Amino acid sequence: NFYKTADDMDKAVLGVYSRYQSRMPRDWTLLEMPTDHLYMSSYRHIGGLEAINNLDFQPQNDIIRNFWQSTYNGIARANTVLTYLDVPDDYIGTRKEQLEAEAKFMRALFYFDLVRVFGGVPKVTGILSIDESRETPRAPAEEIYALIIADLTDAIQKLPGQEAMARGRATKGAAVALLGKVYIYMEDWENAYRYLEQADEFHYRLLDDFASLWKVANEDNDEVIFAMKYIENENGHLLSSDFIPYFGVEGVASSGLEVALLAWGLHKEYDPADTRKAATVAEYWKAPGSAGPEEWRPYVKKFAVPHSGRTSSGLDLPVLRYADILLLKAEALYHLNRPAEALAELNKVRARAFGNTSHNYTLADIASPEDFLDKLLLERQLELAFENQRWFDLVRTGRFMEELDQVEWSYNKATETPQVVDLDPRPHFKYFPIPQHEIDQASPGVLTQNEGY
Template sequence: MKRIFLSLSAIAILLGGAGCHDSLLNMTPGSSLTTSNFYKTSAEINQAVLGVYSTLQSRKQTDYVLMEAPSDNLYMSTVSPITGSFDVDNLVVNPENVVVANFWDATYSGIFRANQVLLNIDNPKDYTGVAKDQYTGEAKFMRALFYFDLVRVYGGVPLVTTQISITEARNQARATADQIYDQIVADLTDAVAKLPAAMVKGRASKGAATALLGKVYIYRKDYPNAMTYLGKAVTDFGYDLVPNFASLWSPATEDNIETIFQMKYIESTNGQTLSTSFIPNGGVYNIVDRGNETALPSWSLNKLFVAGDKRKANTITDLYVAPTRPNDPPQFYPYVSKYATKHPYNNSGLDLPVIRFADVLLLHAEALYNSNDKDGALKALNRVRQRAFGDASHNYAAADIATPDAFLNKLLLERQLELAYENERWFDLVRTGKFTTVMEQEERLYNDATQTPLVTDLSPKAYMAVFPIPQRQIDQYNKDVLKQNPDYTK
């Protein structure tokens, strides 16, 4: 936590070098920016806001390790170089885990940057139009998003919305999860009020803040408010499903009516590594010459795609590789292909979605069902289902969602198929209380020759709904200030 709470008089402003689109990439190096020469103009506040986005832009490329690998969608490859990832995958995480610690650091870095924007927002005197409100709304949106990630990963965390000294930071205990959610709601409510509806892709808009606020209310099981905000996100901003699921995963069509908020990348200039991460080591023809093969798709997910589901081709590719011994059959070796667009190694220009309309529709279905509107819930569920198959032949019927358990099972299935590898599955299992049963076993590698999966037994426990507080953070606080989550030991 030390580097997060240092005052700006002691460190350079951490803006990073990556903007959200190529016209905004040429920012002043962070090492030359200080409190005495920055935050003086509207243009500099704009740069600082871009610096907030760049934190998520960097972190998001590896979010799957903490948000997908613990679930039944993905398992880490034996050649994965990511320290700590196997423990996350196998649900045996301890407070020393590097993945958990790095996520904390990166996310608080984003909060630090957002706080600096808000603390200095009144400095410039040259704002025009709604610029000041826009920058305020963007910073609050991003701070809310970062805290939403933190509270879902760790539970209650230190709540910092202003500049504090190192001494104060070392004595600041964790806020409760409810207090963190209250701050998230307050930030997003103000962001909804201040953000313009029309924003360039890659920057938060009124629609994005509305959608995220509705999602937060779903996590709080506040269905009346979820209905209000998700309903607005569905009807008020012109979002819709694109006709072709595949077009979501092409740089040529990534700016579309379904994408509500995304992280922007530019090939060979400011590219992302995720498109390479899931590719087999030997590469894939016309995609990339070599891959990193950090993780592989679980058979638990792969087997759920039925014939005719057009999402399968842009989620998992069932690759067969040459056998290692003569006369052996080819080896079944599927890989995650959702982000597999043609790109240079570790430098893809494909944008990564943070919020898209299909997610909002399915959350709206959840809110509708829990508000006793089963017909509305069914229609929302089937909008996503019908796009997946191209017609109504696989739509759900009222009988399929006749009970709350039946509906939840269909909803979670549809979210799993639609949003695979978009960092939703683990949180869906946790927030619905399903992870302790679903994750008792995971079918990982599948032997196509014998038609049998390799089953991995796991031991999920209720306390694993949150990950441990990083020990290296606890050690920086004064004794007994930063308490560990229950049942985690050093």
């Protein structure tokens, strides 16, 4: 007897966002942990994390299973909204279309995550009974992409702009930008460019100061296209704690979780003149209240806003931001054989990072297509580190085999020696295994495992 009024439907739509919002802060355990950005510390244990750190992907891994489960829960919430949408008769104006489009936008976002992580997955667009859920097999990845495109196309039609929507809810601009990004993953460069270019119509811009992106006071800025909203201690997240030292950071928190630490492999790539370095990386540390000198102990600083101890932080987490869109646009342009324009987009991001154009690339820096991709991926690393892009970037460009074969974790400053670790990436790692638990829940033979597992 819920879903009776327009207000009920609005609450149900917020329920859809709520699922993404609660899942996102730990997405890094699946999407950053296996990359060359992080290595696991020993202080906080998350079941299955060590295996992912070691590129030991097992179908029994809890992190993979949790990702699957919470993502499908979000899809079910969206499907519930879409199923009951016609029940209330007290919608005013275009509210019904707006709620429908929000649900579709979020469903597309959830499926986009699933198809990138697992490949083809069961396509669920309605409310399933338990029996039906046991009999639903995986759909090919193309079908999932088709659903995403259909949902986003519809959402673009029906969503209002940012001015009519509260921050943290989907907007027309967000749907356009997301659709452009989806086409990048499909390597449909034409369409990707079309939508990424169209995103410029929504007045997004790069902030002058990269560091100001990561301040609670400045969360609702023009660079953010779509973000998950958090309030400290109310519906906050642990991400601010996950990367900071166990014994705390003065002015940030009296203790941290220190689940994972900054890997030297990424750390060493930052140019000292790059303002993103100071905003992303802290190199020296001392315990709060400790009299001792600062020690070399690098950690990820990007999300380290002041918060209550290990408890929740209120920093919003961007899902889509303009710098990402610019770099994707650069990629599309390059593939469309427009290298000068591609470099121009890339350089916008670089110029913001260095505060001037002195570090911009020129066509002379690009000797081969590989060079462009090297530079682009490096830029994405430096710009979007710990924003859950690296794993997908490595997979879609086919580079994870070479990049992750040998990684550098900690770094001894006095002896100038990194800890070099050999890993064993396999080609089938482009997709994570389908959780064994889910295969077991389905009727025998219905849910197939990915190749190689």
